[in-house]
Amino acid sequence: xxxxxxxxxxxxxxxxxxxxxxxxxxxxxxxxxxxxxxxxxxxxxxxxxxxxxxxxxxxxxxxxxxxxxxxxxxxxxxxxxxxxxxxxxxxxxxxxxxxxxxxxxxxxxxxxxxxxxxxxxxxxxxxxxxxxxxxxxxxxxxxxxxxxxxxxxxxxxxxxxxxxxxxxxxxxxxxxxxxxxxxxxxxxxxxxxxxxxxxxxxxxxxxxxxxxxxxxxxxxxxxxxxxxxxxxxxxxxxxxxxxxxxxxxxxxxxxxxxxxxxxxxxxxxxxxxxxxxxxxxxxxxxxxxxxxxxxxxxxxxxxxxxxxxxxxxxxxxxxxxxxxxxxxxxxxxxxxxxxxxxxxxxxxxxxxxxxxxxxxxxxxxxxxxxxxxxxxxxxxxxxxxxxxxxxxxxxxxxxxxxxxxxxxxxxxxxxxxxxxxxxxxxxxxxxxxxxxxxxxxxxxxxxxxxxxxxxxxxxxxxxxxxxxxxxxxxxxxxxxxxxxxxxxxxxxxxxxxxxxxxxxxxxxxxxxxxxxxxxxxxxxxxxxxxxxxxxxxxxxxxxxxxxxxxxxxxxxxxxxxxxxxxx
Numbered sequence: 001x002x003x004x005x006x007x008x009x010x011x012x013x014x015x016x017x018x019x020x021x022x023x024x025x026x027x028x029x030x031x032x033x034x035x036x037x038x039x040x041x042x043x044x045x046x047x048x049x050x051x052x053x054x055x056x057x058x059x060x061x062x063x064x065x066x067x068x069x070x071x072x073x074x075x076x077x078x079x080x081x082x083x084x085x086x087x088x089x090x091x092x093x094x095x096x097x098x099x100x101x102x103x104x105x106x107x108x109x110x111x112x113x114x115x116x117x118x119x120x121x122x123x124x125x126x127x128x129x130x131x132x133x134x135x136x137x138x139x140x141x142x143x144x145x146x147x148x149x150x151x152x153x154x155x156x157x158x159x160x161x162x163x164x165x166x167x168x169x170x171x172x173x174x175x176x177x178x179x180x181x182x183x184x185x186x187x188x189x190x191x192x193x194x195x196x197x198x199x200x201x202x203x204x205x206x207x208x209x210x211x212x213x214x215x216x217x218x219x220x221x222x223x224x225x226x227x228x229x230x231x232x233x234x235x236x237x238x239x240x241x242x243x244x245x246x247x248x249x250x251x252x253x254x255x256x257x258x259x260x261x262x263x264x265x266x267x268x269x270x271x272x273x274x275x276x277x278x279x280x281x282x283x284x285x286x287x288x289x290x291x292x293x294x295x296x297x298x299x300x301x302x303x304x305x306x307x308x309x310x311x312x313x314x315x316x317x318x319x320x321x322x323x324x325x326x327x328x329x330x331x332x333x334x335x336x337x338x339x340x341x342x343x344x345x346x347x348x349x350x351x352x353x354x355x356x357x358x359x360x361x362x363x364x365x366x367x368x369x370x371x372x373x374x375x376x377x378x379x380x381x382x383x384x385x386x387x388x389x390x391x392x393x394x395x396x397x398x399x400x401x402x403x404x405x406x407x408x409x410x411x412x413x414x415x416x417x418x419x420x421x422x423x424x425x426x427x428x429x430x431x432x433x434x435x436x437x438x439x440x441x442x443x444x445x446x447x448x449x450x451x452x453x454x455x456x457x458x459x460x461x462x463x464x465x466x467x468x469x470x471x472x473x474x475x476x477x478x479x480x481x482x483x484x485x486x487x488x489x490x491x492x493x494x495x496x497x498x499x500x501x502x503x504x505x506x507x508x509x510x511x512x513x514x515x516x517x518x519x520x521x522x523x524x525x526x527x528x529x530x531x532x533x534x535x536x537x538x539x540x541x542x543x544x545x546x547x548x549x550x551x552x553x554x555x556x557x558x559x560x561x562x563x564x565x566x567x
Contacts, residue, residue: 021060022247022256025210027240033063034354041353047405048398048432049350050318050340053239056354057247057330062240064354069239072218073336073521076315077157079235080182082245084143084294086200087189088253088265096139096192102149103135105191107184109151109229114166127151127166137171142185143293144273146172153179154223155232157316162281175274175291177284182294183223183230197233206241209248209255213238218519236521239334246321246330269293270311270323275300288348289314305387306355318342322351329354338525339461349394360384360391361399361415368414376418393423401432409440427453431462438466447472461540468529469510474539481509483530491547495563502552502563511536513545513552 021028034042034056046054046066053067075082090096113126130151137147148169152160158179186197193200198219206214214237223231237245248254249270253261272290276299279285289312290299297303297311312322318335331354335342353359360383368376384391396419403412416433419426434449447470453463464474471481488506495502500523501516507527515524528536528545535546543556550565 023060023210023244026212027057027243028061029065030059030061030063033058033061035356038354038356039064041359042350044402045350045353045359045394045398048394048401049342049346050335051333051342052318052336052340053334054350055239055243055332057243057332058328060247062243063329065240067239067334070213072213072215072236072238073334074315074319075235075237075242076317076319076337077182078242078313078315078319078321079233080185080294081313081321082201082205082235083182083186083189083197083233084269084292085245085249085253085261086197086204087143087293088261088269089204090189090193091265092262096189098138098140098143100139100188100192101135102130102137102142102147102184105139105188107135107187109180110227112151112227114150125166131167133167133171139185139188141171142181142188144172144175145177145181145291146175146274147178147181147184148172148174148176149180149184150176150178151180152227153183153232154225154228154230155179155183159281159284174280175278176280179232180228180230183228183232185294186233187230198235201235205245205248205260208258208260209244211237211241211244213241220519236519239332242321242332242334243330246323246332249321249323250325250328250330270295270297270309272297272299272303307351310351312347312351314344314347316341318347320347322347324351324355327355336522338522345392346394349390349392352390357388357390359395359399360389361395363389364396364418365399365411365415368418369411373418373421377421380418380422393419393426393429396422397426397429397432400429400436404432404436404439407439409436412436413440427456431466434463434466438470443470446470464539465527468527468537468539469508475537475542477529477537477539478532479537480530480532483509485509488530491552494566495552496566497561497563500561500563504552511545 042064051067053069055062055069056064087096091098108129111126111128113124115124134149137149141147148171150160150163150166159177163176189197198216202216218236220234221231222234225231248260249266252263253259253266270292272292274291276285276287276290288298288302289296295311296314298307306326309325312320314320317337318333318341320333322331331351333347360380363383364376364380367379380391383389396415400412400415400419403415413436416429416436419429430449430453434446437449438446450463450466454460468474468479471479488511492504492506503514505512511528513526513528514522517523526538526541528538531537535544537544543554546553552563554561
């Protein structure tokens with residue numbers, strides 16, 4: 001423990017000295033900033049996840065990068081942490097008063113109906129707008145998720161379904177993650193500053209820190225304004241630009257001599273204002289994060305030994321920026337949210353690998369090979385209580401996937417089977433086991449595993465792809481594995497409709513089709529298999545694809561979408 005503490009002291013000193021290093025037009029890289037063991041563990045882990053891209057910064061330079069770090073993509077709820085940064089200088093100069101109430105700002109909202117509680121004899125209640133008590137919520141309450149305003153938001157993805165009755169809680173007294181709060185905080189920012197959020201993002205952060213890929217036109221206010229008057233301020237940034245945001249925060253809001261975010265605000269917004277033990281509903285009271293001002297700081301026993309003062313943004317499907325001040329590290333992670341997702345526990349486990357913690361698999365798998373499952377399980381259970389060891393469902397899963405990728409199929413099957421014994425509900429482990437069995441040449445076992453997955457509906461969509469790839473019937477459709485590659489190449493190409501572009505490519509004995517929206521974002525991404533009935537079938541999506549003359553036609557029930565070939 002003394003050695004670890006001394007190491008952290010040295011790292012903290014190093015991070016202070018390296019805080020003067022900033023990227024210019026492009027990032028500098030330092031491939032030696034992290035040890036070879038850490039780099040290997042991080043690389044193996046992200047390859048097993050649905051990670052689109054990852055940037056790790058240490059000493060102001062990129063220490064590790066993976067995937068396409070340049071493409072703009074959706075931030076999801078990580079946008080809220082960016083808004084928190086924008087608040088800083090306007091709070092400091094008095095333009096924004098956190099004590100102002102919703103009522104002071106003249107805010108109200110649309111009529112909304114609250115369903116009757118389950119089992120209640122009372123009917124649904126329709127409210128004409130915000131209640132008087134809800135209008136007493138302060139702006140500070142909005143950015144702390146403590147407004148106690150339980151009006152539905154213009155966008156989903158929150159915990160409103162677990163809210164107590166409207167008007168039952170005093171503002172500031174009850175934490176609940178509600179998008180109404182966050183969208184209203186965006187409105188309050190624009191109301192008090194007189195600036196559009198995206199203009200402030202450009203002028204106050206993007207341009208001063210030299211974002212390489214920022215595009216003001218890509219940022220969009222979205223939401224159902226019939227539900228709520230306050231839209232969500234959705235942001236699209238690249239991973240390497242998200243890392244710049246993290247570096248700005250690591251350096252207490254300073255960038256190359258300019259204080260862009262007040263240092264006091266950085267500290268205040270990223271400290272634990274609400275410990276996770278005060279979260280609602282009870283299912284959220286598990287850590288490792290509490291809540292600050294739109295940031296998620298590590299809390300309690302989780303904020304120790306390298307994670308002191310650490311915090312992260314969190315966005316659905318895998319959009320994160322984390323700052324580890326004690327280690328001088330920033331990490332930015334993106335997952336393009338089309339049939340892909342990285343979960344919070346994966347992100348935490350990835351950060352611990354970056355910080356130098358040891359995966360339990362490195363200790364347990366040699367025991368498994370030499371002494372068998374019982375000895376390995378006993379050692380694994382003991383390691384779960386050992387500091388600086390990562391022992392969770394994702395560890396043995398990623399180790400099994402890494403072994404499969406290395407063509408060590410026997411090792412992959414051992415690791416994944418052990419993980420299923422420890423975590424029997426892990427659908428992705430079962431899927432990876434089926435793939436390893438298939439790669440090992442055991443078709444019978446692989447088919448049995450994939451059918452089991454489909455039956456249980458855990459990772460079922462991907463299991464259906466595996467079955468179709470093996471020529472097995474899915475949804476009553478049979479597939480032609482011997483379909484002519486010449487015929488597949490003949491329909492490959494680019495197609496365009498009014499709203500979408502289609503990129504069609506041959507992928508072995510099937511087609512890989514990507515749909516791109518007008519903003520250049522991936523709208524859908526799927527595999528279509530030659531169907532014995534004619535045309536192509538997307539197994540997990542219940543849609544068919546046909547090519548008629550110079551058109552692509554995708555059909556779901558009676559709904560058809562068409563694109564014309566452009567080349």
